[in-house]
Structure formats: C-alpha cells, structure tokens
C-alpha cells in the first residue's frame with residue numbers, strides 16, 4: 299500500500315468486502331477491492347465504489363437538526379441530546395414506558411457502534427414497543443433455528459466453497475451479494491463450484507440474474523415453496539434416500555404431518571413439473587455434497603417459517619447438515635452465541651395491544667407499528683425513536699405508516715438523511731459516516747462461508763463536531779430518566795472497540811484487537827468445520843425435526859392452492875440499489891431506470907397494456923401508478939416491483955434521490971397479512987390487480 303492508500307471495508311451489505319481506498323486529505327480519491335482480504339479476495343460492487351458519493355454527499359447531515367414546522371435548523375449536540383432524552387423521558391413519565399416506541403433498521407446490523415449500543419439504549423426505555431427490520435426479513439429463519447437448533451442465531455450457512463449441488467429457493471445472490479450467507483464474490487465462487495463439477499439449480503418466479511447463470515431455473519408460483527420442498531422431502535423418504543444424523547428425533551411425526559404433500563399436489567400448487575420435483579430431490583440426495591439455500595423470497599411470504607423449516611429438513615434428511623459442502627455452522631472470532639451476548643430467543647411471550655400478534659424475542663412485527671401509533675388507549679405509541687431505518691418505505695403498508703408518523707407527539711431519528719421517514723422527526727441526530735468510524739463485523743463474520751476476522755480502523759478522524767453512533771447513545775443514556783441498572787450503565791459506558799477486544803479475547807481463537815490491527819487485511823481462520831451435536835443449544839443437544847409450532851402450522855398450507863386469474867406481486871433487488879437508500883448517489887442512479895413493474899408479455903396483453911404504459915397496481919391495501927415493462931423473465935401470473943423507491947415526498951432533503959422515478963412497493967403490500975407462525979411481514983406473493991391508467 300502506498301502512503302495515501304488505506305485498508306478499509308464496505309459494510310453496505312452482508313458481503314462486507316475489504317477495500318483499498320486512496321485518500322488525499324479529507325478526500326476519497328478511489329476505492330478498489332482488497333485482493334489480500336481472506337474472504338472477499340478483491341471483490342467489490344458498484345455500491346462499494348459509491349461510498350465516495352456517500353462520504354462527500356452535501357445532503358448527508360453532519361450536525362443535529364431540529365424541525366420547526368417545515369423548517370430544519372441546525373442545533374448544537376447538547377441541545378439536541380437534551381431535547382431528545384427530555385421528550386422521551388417526559389412521555390414515558392406521563393404515559394408509561396410503552397408510549398415510547400423504537401424501530402431499529404437494517405443498517406444497525408452493519409454499524410459496529412449501533413450493534414453494540416443501540417439495543418442497550420433501547421433496553422433502558424423498558425418499552426414493550428420494540429420493532430426492527432427483522433420482522434420484514436429474517437424472523438422465519440431465526441424462529442426455525444430456535445425451534446430446531448435451540449438458538450435464533452444458530453443459522454447454518456451453505457458451504458458454497460465446497461458444495462457440489464447448490465439448490466436456491468427465493469434468493470438472488472448475484473444481485474444481493476448473499477444474505478445469511480456472507481459470500482463476497484459470489485460469481486467467482488460459482489465458477490469454482492462449476493470447476494469441481496458442481497451444479498446450481500434455482501427456483502424463482504422470476505428468471506433472475508442468478509437464475510440466468512444457473513444450470514437450471516424453474517419458475518415457481520410465489521408461496522408454493524414449502525409444498526414443493528416438503529414434497530421433495532417425501533421423495534427422499536419414500537425412495538430410501540434418507541441418511542439421518544444420530545442426534546435427530548421426530549422423523550415419524552414429520553412423515554405423518556407432510557404425507558399428503560405429494561409431488562403431484564405440489565406441482566399443481568406451484569406450477570413446477572412433478573417430474574422436476576422428483577428428479578431434483580433425487581439429485582440433491584445423491585450428490586457428493588449438496589446444500590439448499592433460501593432467503594427473502596421464502597422468508598417474507600405467507601408460509602415463511604414452514605418454507606425455512608422445509609429447507610432445513612431437506613438438508614438434514616439427505617445428510618447434508620453439518621458436513622463439508624452442505625449446510626454448516628460458523629465459528630466466529632467474536633462468538634455472541636457461546637459468550638451469551640446473543641440470547642437464544644423465544645416466541646409469543648406477549649401479545650401486541652391492537653392486533654394480539656405474538657412478539658418474537660421481545661419485538662413486535664413492524665407490520666403492526668402503524669396500528670400501535672394510531673390506535674388510542676393505554677400503551678399507545680406517542681413518541682418514536684428510529685435508528686438507521688426508513689420504515690415509511692420499507693414496512694408493509696408504508697403509506698399508512700407515513701400518516702401515522704405524522705401524528706406522533708414526538709419523534710427522533712438517528713440517521714444522516716432527511717428522508718421519507720426522518721422528515722417526520724422533530725430532531726435528527728446524525729452519526730459519523732462509514733469512513734469516519736472503526737468497523738469490526740460482529741454479525742456478518744458469524745454468517746460467513748469462511749471463518750475470518752478483520753478490524754478496519756476509520757479512514758478519517760471524527761471531526762470535533764461529529765459524534766459516533768455509540769457516543770450518541772451514551773449521551774442520550776446519561777440524560778434519560780429513569781436511569782438503568784448499574785450493569786446497563788457499565789455496558790453503555792464501554793466503547794465498541796473495548797467490547798470487541800473482550801469478545802475476541804474470550805472467543806474461540808483467543809484473538810485481540812491488537813492482533814487484528816497488526817493484520818489489517820484480515821485473518822483467515824479456516825473453512826467451516828463440523829460442529830454438531832456439540833454446538834446445538836437445545837437442552838438435550840438433539841434436533842427436533844418436527845417442532846410442534848411448525849407441525850401445527852401445516853394445515854394453513856392448504857390455502858396455498860392457486861386461484862383463477864390471480865396476479866401475485868413479488869419484490870426485486872438490483873445490484874445498484876440498497877434497500878431504501880443510496881439513491882442519493884449519482885453514480886448508482888444514473889443509467890437505465892429500473893423501477894418498473896415487470897410483467898410477462900402475455901399477462902400485459904391480457905390486461906390491455908403495452909410495454910412502457912403507466913398502470914395502476916392495486917391491492918387490498920393500496921394502489922400505485924407505475925410504468926410497466928414487458929419481459930419473459932417473469933412467470934405468468936406474477937409481477938415484480940423493487941422496494942425502496944418512491945422518494946417524491948415533500949419535506950425530504952435528498953437532491954438526487956427526490957428526482958429518481960419510481961413508487962414504493964410497500965404502498966401496495968398488505969400489513970394485515972402475515973406469516974402467521976412467525977408474525978413476519980408478507981412482502982412477496984401479494985395479490986394485486988393491474989389496469990391501464
């Protein structure tokens with residue numbers, strides 16, 4: 299590295315690519331992938347390069363702002379801290395702790411200081427009204443991990459670097475760069491798999507970027523995955539292809555519960571050929587090693603928990619759990635599971651006030667946040683704190699949430715943009731940006747296809763009038779009343795680096811921050827290795843193949859039969875989009891627009907529409923007007939809209955983003971419909987109608 303070149307990291311997505319950044323003074327001159335990184339090996343995508351835009355963005359807030367009417371005024375940090383802590387304390391004192399709600403958005407998981415300090419601060423609020431992006435994302439996977447492996451974060455990862463058969467349901471890693479599977483450079487890993495004779499098979503209602511490079515792609519009707527996967531399990535069991543681990547119980551209950559889910563029935567429900575279901579099941583069972591992987595297409599749908607359970611079952615009954623090339627558990631250098639910082643989790647210890655929905659590990663589903671804000675009565679949310687989230691665009695029924703946020707007595711946001719959500723805040727506290735803070739990835743190192751550890755120091759020092767996220771929480775905690783316990787105050791008083799150092803020292807490799815600093819490109823800790831039954835967190839160190847909660851949910855699958863003339867909306871991610879933000883980057887938003895509703899040409903004709911027309915897309919919950927694009931990428935009867943668009947709201951302050959066309963998919967998704975087993979939002983498979991404007 300030359301004098302002006304520095305090691306850094308992109309933590310926009312779960313791939314956490316190592317970077318080589320050229321800096322001059324305060325300026326980022328160029329960003330490249332870091333070849334020496336033991337995990338990302340030089341991989342970088344356009345978003346990583348666009349961190350330059352984020353760093354220099356004049357719209358990015360650098361000092362706290364306060365809204366008076368429609369006007370934003372910069373205020374000093376002390377005044378801002380006093381205001382926020384004062385209002386949150388006052389509303390709690392007047393209306394009880396549940397009157398203060400909190401939403402932790404997706405980027406919390408990508409920021410070290412937010413990971414260590416945001417949940418700790420929210421705990422001080424003692425509120426039952428906690429929400430996070432998990433309920434629009436990972437809950438089904440976490441619930442299944444809890445029920446089968448005894449811990450919500452014991453999420454097995456596909457061992458893509460050694461597998462011979464990668465079966466993908468409802469994930470598009472070429473665009474998303476992998477999720478619950480940190481695998482930077484997925485295309486390279488895929489090439490290597492092919493090199494060892496491996497095969498990629500994708501089931502998706504859209505012929506995605508990943509499907510296009512697969513050996514096989516099969517259209518599948520949205521939400522029919524659980525039926526197809528359980529039918530595959532039946533094939534494996536019936537044909538004597540099963541190999542079960544010694545530490546698994548309950549196969550008979552599973553067999554009985556899923557017996558009627560035959561390949562013929564699954565074929566009718568899903569549109570997948572019965573012969574394909576049988577063949578893929580056999581191939582999967584007989585491959586040298588195989589791994590079945592699913593992501594948001596399966597988790598944010600009506601049968602999210604059942605679908606994720608079915609994925610686990612297929613891996614387990616074919617002997618692919620916990621073996622190289624199969625689905626494996628990680629051994630992270632900072633191990634939150636073994637150290638006890640990550641709690642095992644639970645479901646349904648409380649019910650939400652308005653809709654009686656179960657909590658998951660202390661949080662309610664974001665699909666009911668608007669209900670809890672708008673419905674009067676004791677426990678109504680009157681004040682809200684959002685941290686790194688934009689639920690006005692990202693939560694189902696975002697249009698309704700927008701209205702609800704406008705009615706709050708007080709709202710504070712920890713964020714560096716005035717966007718569709720934070721425009722409703724009274725005070726916004728902006729943390730330091732990505733290159734002004736240190737990073738160690740506590741979460742995604744623990745979900746990676748290879749065990750590695752890397753500490754990335756800030757590229758630029760924090761300026762005197764900037765605050766790190768963790769410092770913001772410390773200051774709020776100092777002023778918030780009542781104060782927490784001694785232990786809580788102690789935890790909040792430690793810096794993230796101190797906490798990471800402690801975690802590294804007690805971790806399985808006995809590392810330290812010093813050691814990581816001496817190896818700035820990262821340390822390779824080796825491939826995933828077999829860990830069961832030892833790593834199970836179930837009391838008896840055994841796996842229950844048929845947890846009661848999931849078997850009881852099976853009758854609901856009967857609703858998954860298709861209806862005549864139905865049209866189902868699914869989502870879409872693009873390599874150059876990042877959930878609801880990063881649209882203020884010129885280099886990411888230029889070029890061909892990608893906000894269209896994708897429709898199969900035959901469907902388009904049937905609705906009396908032409909390519910490029912503007913159409914109404916209506917659901918039970920809401921309607922949007924958007925341009926349509928004809929493409930045979932889409933399965934008949936399925937349309938697709940990306941989320942995170944729809945920036946044309948008054949009161950935001952994003953010069954580039956507000957000119958980006960497109961509507962919010964979540965103005966159409968329906969917060970009333972959930973995956974009942976896990977209370978997760980349903981963002982895929984939403985029944986809609988389309989018609990010409």
Ligand SMILES: Nc1nc2c(c(=O)[nH]1)N[C@H]1C(S)=C(S)[C@@H](COP(=O)(O)OP(=O)(O)OC[C@H]3O[C@@H](n4cnc5c(=O)[nH]c(N)nc54)[C@H](O)[C@@H]3O)O[C@H]1N2
Pocket residue numbers: 402403404405406408409412430431434435594685686687688689691692693694712713714715717729767869870876877878879940941942963964967981
């Ligand atoms: N229809 C539909 N809806 C979806 C999805 C879908 O597939 N379809 N996906 C869902 C999923 S998987 C997720 S995870 C959610 C994500 O939805 P959210 O949880 O709302 O997360 P983002 O959209 O990433 O939020 C971005 C916000 O975080 C701020 N931010 C970025 N970095 C930082 C930081 O370091 N610190 C702070 N304090 N703020 C920061 C940005 O300025 C922006 O305001 O959306 C869900 N919504």
Ligand SMILES: Nc1nc2c(c(=O)[nH]1)N[C@H]1C(S)=C(S)[C@@H](COP(=O)(O)OP(=O)(O)OC[C@H]3O[C@@H](n4cnc5c(=O)[nH]c(N)nc54)[C@H](O)[C@@H]3O)O[C@H]1N2
Pocket residue numbers: 311312404435467468469470471473474475476477501502503504506518519520521522523593594595596599868869870871872873874875876877878982983
């Ligand atoms: N570029 C980029 N990368 C990202 C993000 C981003 O916004 N942009 N977001 C990050 C986040 S927060 C997450 S959670 C991950 C998500 O990571 P992925 O889940 O890999 O992301 P998606 O591209 O949404 O893939 C979901 C796939 O499911 C398909 N699908 C929809 N419904 C169904 C169904 O019922 N059955 C089946 N079989 N398939 C279905 C969709 O067509 C889509 O191809 O990506 C992360 N990475």
Ligand code: SF4
Pocket residue numbers: 308309310311312313314315341342343344345346347475482
């Ligand atoms: S894949 Fe792209 S967005 Fe994700 S960490 Fe790497 S460079 Fe950043």
Ligand SMILES: [Mo]
Pocket residue numbers: 404431435
């Ligand atoms: Mo997500």
